[in-house]
Amino acid sequence: MERIQNDTVYIGRKPMMNYVLAVVSQFNVGSENVIIKARGKSISRAVDVAEVVRKRYVTDAKVREIRIGTEQLPDEAGKTTNVSSIEIFLAK
Amino acid sequence: MERIQNDTVYIGRKPMMNYVLAVVSQFNVGSENVIIKARGKSISRAVDVAEVVRKRYVTDAKVREIRIGTEQLPDEAGKTTNVSSIEIFLAK
Numbered sequence: 001m002e003r004i005q006n007d008t009v010y011i012g013r014k015p016m017m018n019y020v021l022a023v024v025s026q027f028n029v030g031s032e033n034v035i036i037k038a039r040g041k042s043i044s045r046a047v048d049v050a051e052v053v054r055k056r057y058v059t060d061a062k063v064r065e066i067r068i069g070t071e072q073l074p075d076e077a078g079k080t081t082n083v084s085s086i087e088i089f090l091a092k
Numbered sequence: 093m094e095r096i097q098n099d100t101v102y103i104g105r106k107p108m109m110n111y112v113l114a115v116v117s118q119f120n121v122g123s124e125n126v127i128i129k130a131r132g133k134s135i136s137r138a139v140d141v142a143e144v145v146r147k148r149y150v151t152d153a154k155v156r157e158i159r160i161g162t163e164q165l166p167d168e169a170g171k172t173t174n175v176s177s178i179e180i181f182l183a184k
Contacts, residue, residue, distance in 0.1 A: 040136060044132065044136045048176045051176045068155060084136070
């Protein structure tokens, strides 16, 4: 049975290379698709991760699609705040 | 003669709403396509701008395409550094 493997790497506040290596590792264990997801200020780092993976480590990976959106998160006061999000779909 | 108008708004370090209003104004004067461009840490703000425009001001605008890339910029030492970039194409 054919199966498209999808693996997601969530970008947080750790050094960029941690996430680069996480994405590269996913491709190395056989994933054909890796999704890089981030919210808020981590969005810039998500783009950095995708670019470094593509240019330096997995040069046959392509950006298949990029989606942006808005997520509603609870804040400390019990209200919700809107936070932008990004999903970058890399594929070999 | 038919013409596709393309207008670009570059995202810098000013408050987000300045850029939101710049994009909304472009649509209001008749542009059918507005491109939001940013580099480095401003990339997150570019996504915020696109989302706020789309959700609050120009609700018939769609994200037509998103491109990411790497640009080489000269640094103070006369060398070049790589900076990630984003282009968000909004269309009515």
